[in-house]
Each structure stands twice: as structure tokens, then as C-alpha cells.
Amino acid sequence: MVLTETLPPAIQTEDVTISFNGLPIVKNLSVSFPKNKLSVLIGRSGSGKTTLLRSFNRLNECLEGSSTTGRILVTLNNSQHDIYSGTISCEELRRRVGMVFQTPNVLPNSIRNNLIIPLKLALHIHGSEAEARMEHALKQAALWREVKDRLNRPATHLSGGQQQRLCIARALVLQPEILLLDEPSASLDFHATRTIEELLGSLSSDYTTIVVSHSLAQAQRLADSLYVLSSGELVQTLSKEEVRDSAVMQQTIENIL
Numbered sequence: 510m511v512l513t514e515t516l517p518p519a520i521q522t523e524d525v526t527i528s529f530n531g532l533p534i535v536k537n538l539s540v541s542f543p544k545n546k547l548s549v550l551i552g553r554s555g556s557g558k559t560t561l562l563r564s565f566n567r568l569n570e571c572l573e574g575s576s577t578t579g580r581i582l583v584t585l586n587n588s589q590h591d592i593y594s595g596t597i598s599c600e601e602l603r604r605r606v607g608m609v610f611q612t613p614n615v616l617p618n619s620i621r622n623n624l625i626i627p628l629k630l631a632l633h634i635h636g637s638e639a640e641a642r643m644e645h646a647l648k649q650a651a652l653w654r655e656v657k658d659r660l661n662r663p664a665t666h667l668s669g670g671q672q673q674r675l676c677i678a679r680a681l682v683l684q685p686e687i688l689l690l691d692e693p694s695a696s697l698d699f700h701a702t703r704t705i706e707e708l709l710g711s712l713s714s715d716y717t718t719i720v721v722s723h724s725l726a727q728a729q730r731l732a733d734s735l736y737v738l739s740s741g742e743l744v745q746t747l748s749k750e751e752v753r754d755s756a757v758m759q760q761t762i763e764n765i766l
């Protein structure tokens with residue numbers, strides 16, 4: 510029997526400071542995110558949620574003027590990697606720590622190629638194996654039934670909610686261990702939001718899932734644990750039970766506002 514308490518966290522930050530042009534945005538942050546749980550990051554606009562999320566697969570480095578100090582340890586295949594020390598390449602890290610953005614960013618190509626192209630480029634997988642993986646990922650993302658008869662149609666013709674599920678499938682097809690989602694339902698209506706939430710709930714037992722959200726109601730529905738950021742600092746961490754306690758959440762709302 511595997512005792513979950515003995516598992517290393519999926520992500521652990523140690524005294525992490527992330528700055529843009531010398532201005533610290535995330536400040537001396539030490540926090541850990543458990544494996545195969547759904548963690549929600551919440552906080553006022555500008556508190557550094559997206560910046561922190563991007564640091565977990567080194568995406569801030571693509572932005573001019575950013576610098577990161579401290580250590581970020583990411584556990585992949587049961588080995589902890591100090592991701593800024595060069596023990597894992599950015600390509601490998603980003604494949605295994607997949608990211609989904611606020612606005613669906615499908616490739617301007619067919620639904621099929623949105624998954625087949627990354628498989629070819631990142632893993633050199635072609636042909637029937639690629640087709641099988643594509644189908645599996647679309648099923649995982651609860652999209653297969655809606656698109657199986659029109660895989661060669663442009664992905665841009667899908668609805669916003671379907672496009673976002675395609676983006677999740679595109680991350681899943683590369684067989685990540687960790688999924689980072691930055692306000693994945695921000696641009697979606699009520700029904701599409703609920704579909705995405707159900708999907709995230711179903712994925713979170715198999716994948717470490719970290720979601721940035723602006724919605725406390727969404728956090729209450731989803732979170733196994735909730736992390737509250739304020740001005741780049743972690744000011745509160747709530748367990749699943751606390752998140753569902755309306756008195757505790759009321760206090761949290763007052764702290765954030």
C-alpha cells in the first residue's frame with residue numbers, strides 16, 4: 510500500500526522571488542502542492558497568480574525582463590527536479606507540466622492536427638499510434654463524442670468551451686503529470702464552465718492540477734486545497750474542509766477584498 514503522506518509534493522517552491530525588470534511580483538514564496546490533487550490559486554488581480562503558475566514550467570523566461578530566484582522542485586516520475594538548475598530541459602519540463610491558458614489558443618488547423626502535430630514534434634509519434642493517442646486524449650477531455658465525425662474540420666469552428674477542452678486534450682496527449690490552468694473558464698458561459706469544472710474534477714485524481722481562478726464559488730466547487738495570494742505573498746492556505754465551510758470562506762473573501 511502506498512501512503513500518500515510519504516509522497517513528495519508535486520511542486521515545492523523554496524523562497525522563490527520572481528521579478529520583472531527588477532520589481533518583485535512573487536516574493537520569497539515557499540509553498541508546496543500535493544500530487545494528484547486539485548489546488549486552486551486565488552487572489553486579487555495583479556497579486557501574481559499567473560506569474561507564479563508560469564514559473565512551474567519556466568514560461569516566465571519567455572518574457573522580457575523576468576528573473577527568478579530560489580528553488581522550484583518538481584516531482585516527475587517519482588524524481589524531484591530542481592527545474593532552474595538544468596537537470597531537466599525546458600522542452601521536457603513543458604511537455605510533462607502542461608499549461609492551458611485563459612483564452613483557448615487552438616492551432617489554426619484541423620481538430621485532428623491540433624493533437625497530431627504536437628505528438629509529431631514533441632514525441633516523434635506518427636501514424637496509428639498517434640491516431641490512438643489522439644482519440645484517447647479527446648476522450649479524456651470529454652470531447653470525443655462531439656468531434657469524432659469532424660476531425661478534419663478547422664478547430665476554430667468549435668465553440669469556445671469545445672476549443673478549451675481541445676486545448677486540455679492537447680496538453681493531455683503529451684502525457685503530462687501536472688496540469689496548470691490559468692482561469693480556464695474565464696471566457697466561457699455557465700454551461701461550458703460547468704463542463705470544464707466536471708472535466709477538471711475527473712482528471713484531478715490522475716494528474717496534479719493547479720488552477721488559477723477568480724471565482725470563490727468555483728474554488729469551493731473544485732478545490733482540494735486553496736492558496737490565497739496577496740501582493741505576491743501567500744497569505745492563506747485552506748484545506749478542502751475549510752474551503753467548504755462558509756464562515757471560513759466569508760473571512761477569506763473579506764481578506765481578499
Ligand SMILES: Nc1ncnc2c1ncn2[C@@H]1O[C@H](COP(=O)(O)OP(=O)(O)OP(=O)(O)O)[C@@H](O)[C@H]1O
Binds near residue numbers: 552555556557558573
Ligand atoms: N510580462 C510582464 N512584464 C512586466 N510585468 C509583468 C509581466 N507580467 C506580469 N507583470 C506584472 O506582474 C503583476 C502580476 O501579474 P499576474 O498576471 O501574475 O497577476 P494575476 O494575479 O494573475 O492577475 P489577474 O488576476 O489580473 O490575471 C502585474 O501587475 C504586472 O505588473
